[in-house]
Amino acid sequence: MARTRIPLPVLAVASLVLVTTALAFVFFVAPNDANQGFSQRIFYFHVSIAITAYALFAGAAWKALRHLWKRDPRADLESYVFVHQGVIFGTLVLLTGSIWAKISWGRWWLWSSDQLVLFLVLFLFYCAYFMLRFSVDPGPQRANLSAVYALFGVVLIPVSFAAIRLAKDIIHPVVFTLKGPQFGGWILVTYCIAQVAVPVLAYTLYRLELSSKRLDIRLRDLREVLA
Amino acid sequence: MTTAEKYVTAAYCVVFALVLAYVLIMALKLQRLERDVDEIASRVSEENAEEAPREPAHVG
Amino acid sequence: MNYVRDVGALTRKDLLLELRARDTLPAMLLFVAAVFVVFHFALPGEPSKLETTGLLWVAILFTALLGLGRAFVPEREQRTLDGLVLAPCDRSAIWLAKSLATLAFLAAAEVVALPLYALFFHHVGGATVAAVLLADLGICAVGTFLGAMAVATRARDLILPLLFLPLAIPIVVGAVGASVVHSPGRYLGFLALYDLLFAVVCWASFEFVVSE
Numbered sequence: 001m002a003r004t005r006i007p008l009p010v011l012a013v014a015s016l017v018l019v020t021t022a023l024a025f026v027f028f029v030a031p032n033d034a035n036q037g038f039s040q041r042i043f044y045f046h047v048s049i050a051i052t053a054y055a056l057f058a059g060a061a062w063k064a065l066r067h068l069w070k071r072d073p074r075a076d077l078e079s080y081v082f083v084h085q086g087v088i089f090g091t092l093v094l095l096t097g098s099i100w101a102k103i104s105w106g107r108w109w110l111w112s113s114d115q116l117v118l119f120l121v122l123f124l125f126y127c128a129y130f131m132l133r134f135s136v137d138p139g140p141q142r143a144n145l146s147a148v149y150a151l152f153g154v155v156l157i158p159v160s161f162a163a164i165r166l167a168k169d170i171i172h173p174v175v176f177t178l179k180g181p182q183f184g185g186w187i188l189v190t191y192c193i194a195q196v197a198v199p200v201l202a203y204t205l206y207r208l209e210l211s212s213k214r215l216d217i218r219l220r221d222l223r224e225v226l227a
Numbered sequence: 228m229t230t231a232e233k234y235v236t237a238a239y240c241v242v243f244a245l246v247l248a249y250v251l252i253m254a255l256k257l258q259r260l261e262r263d264v265d266e267i268a269s270r271v272s273e274e275n276a277e278e279a280p281r282e283p284a285h286v287g
Numbered sequence: 288m289n290y291v292r293d294v295g296a297l298t299r300k301d302l303l304l305e306l307r308a309r310d311t312l313p314a315m316l317l318f319v320a321a322v323f324v325v326f327h328f329a330l331p332g333e334p335s336k337l338e339t340t341g342l343l344w345v346a347i348l349f350t351a352l353l354g355l356g357r358a359f360v361p362e363r364e365q366r367t368l369d370g371l372v373l374a375p376c377d378r379s380a381i382w383l384a385k386s387l388a389t390l391a392f393l394a395a396a397e398v399v400a401l402p403l404y405a406l407f408f409h410h411v412g413g414a415t416v417a418a419v420l421l422a423d424l425g426i427c428a429v430g431t432f433l434g435a436m437a438v439a440t441r442a443r444d445l446i447l448p449l450l451f452l453p454l455a456i457p458i459v460v461g462a463v464g465a466s467v468v469h470s471p472g473r474y475l476g477f478l479a480l481y482d483l484l485f486a487v488v489c490w491a492s493f494e495f496v497v498s499e
Contacts, residue, residue, distance in 0.1 A: 023239070039231040042238045049242070068495055088249060092242055099238040103231055125453035132450060135440040144495040145436050149450070155488055156454060159481060163457035166477060170464045205249065212256055219263050226270055 008211065011204040018197035025190040033187070039103040044191055046096040048198040049089050050115060054157070056086035056202060057122070061154040064147035076143035077217075079150050080133065081210045085202055087126045093119045114164050121160050125153060293376040297384030302391060304361060311357045315350050315396040322346045323400075323407050339408040340415075340466045344459055346404075347397065347419070348426070348452075354392045355430040356447050358385055359438040368438075372497045382431060382493040390427040397423070414475070418465035421478035425458050425485060432489040435496050457481050 026044045033040035060082035067075035094116065101110040111117060129149055136142040228236075305311055326342045334342075362368040371381050397419055405411045430451055437447040458481060464474035 037231055038229065039235060041235050045239065045242060068492070088245065092245055095241045095245070096238045099234050099241070103234045121453055121456055128446070128449040128453060131442065131446055132436065132440060135442040135446060141439060145439060148492045148495050149436070151492065152454065152488065155484060159457050159484065162477065163460040166464055166474065167460040170467055208253060212253060212260065215260055219260060219267065222267055223263070226267060
């Protein structure tokens with residue numbers, strides 16, 4: 001079964017152009033937000049990266065499902081690379097979110113931000129994925145365990161989100177509500193460009209890592225044949 | 228630059244730096260792969276040298 | 288009802304084993320008591336109800352982890368897991384039986400731990416007991432599943448808490464919420480939902496954990 005895929009160089013050029021355009025729009029075109037001023041510009045990438053990270057985790061679960069269900073031999077590696085990318089983008093969410101908390105609230109960490117806390121939980125969860133994967137010898141069992149764990153991830157995301165929402169009500173029922181940003185005009189255009197650019201970048205990195213991992217495996221096989 | 232401007236710039240720099248670090252790691256990995264290829268290639272050529280020279284096969 | 292009979296037989300096997308060897312339960316009991324004493328000195332003075340409730344749940348979680356870590360150890364040492372997997376029963380029955388056995392140990396430990404908590408710190412309300420019951424279901428369902436995963440790895444005991452704690456965070460939220468607020472319905476409902484959701488996921492995917 002041959003899948004037609006976009007060539008990697010095309011992807012690389014596309015992500016270069018898109019990310020550069022997005023950055024130019026963020027800094028030079030988008031107007032200052034009425035409430036938050038300049039600092040709101042973090043959101044263009046912070047939000048896009050967060051949504052991309054969810055998509056990467058979902059991709060990992062999708063590939064895991066393909067492995068368990070269809071026994072697709074490539075799915076295990078693809079699932080792993082998706083998780084790896086997801087953790088990288090999740091780390092970016094934590095870092096940019098932390099800087100945003102510092103600007104808005106003067107502190108580097110904020111337990112009242114649902115998204116940040118959720119990403120912290122997911123970060124811990126998916127770091128354990130690596131611990132699990134690297135303490136099992138390569139083979140069908142490792143693929144199965146990784147796949148099942150990746151599937152747990154997509155169940156955990158909504159459950160954790162609900163839990164974090166509930167946890168805030170324990171002490172004081174909803175103290176602050178983040179007013180949605182005033183979308184419209186150049187802000188919307190900038191956000192849309194960023195929201196396209198980041199997933200394209202993520203997909204490019206995913207493909208890059210995947211091809212390098214495949215090369216690694218093929219080389220190892222070659223070495224075994226020669227030995 | 229105001230404080231907000233500094234922090235926003237810092238945030239974007241962090242993103243940039245992390246992606247760069249990722250590229251660096253990938254580059255190191257590629258270097259290792261290249262070394263492996265070199266090693267395998269030299270082994271193949273050694274084996275070929277040991278064997279008796281054969282008639283070159285015509286390809287294509 | 289072959290399935291029920293299989294689950295019953297497997298659960299009975301684990302309970303009998305514990306009754307003879309007495310490996311797990313005494314360890315859990317001692318551990319939970321020791322943790323309470325440590326907590327007293329970690330929070331000097333008169334800690335508030337909110338704080339001690341948090342401590343109670345930390346204690347329950349770690350005691351459960353102690354039991355869960357032991358759950359698949361006999362199978363590994365005696366190499367019975369391979370036999371169980373080959374046995375002509377549904378593989379999910381292994382998970383269900385193991386969960387039930389672990390649930391029994393955890394519940395037994397809590398029968399001692401909750402009065403002890405009431406004696407040392409604050410009294411235990413009905414909502415807390417309900418939360419303990421619901422949380423136990425989730426802890427044992429998810430924990431046993433992850434325990435089966437962990438024994439397949441080289442790291443074994445080391446890896447179980449790493450896998451388990453992020454998944455247990457929603458349980459802690461629901462349980463602490465139910466123990467603290469005046470109308471715990473929402474939190475108990477959340478716990479029940481968690482139990483149901485993860486029980487279905489574990490039940491459906493256990494097959495892949497033990498087979499290749």
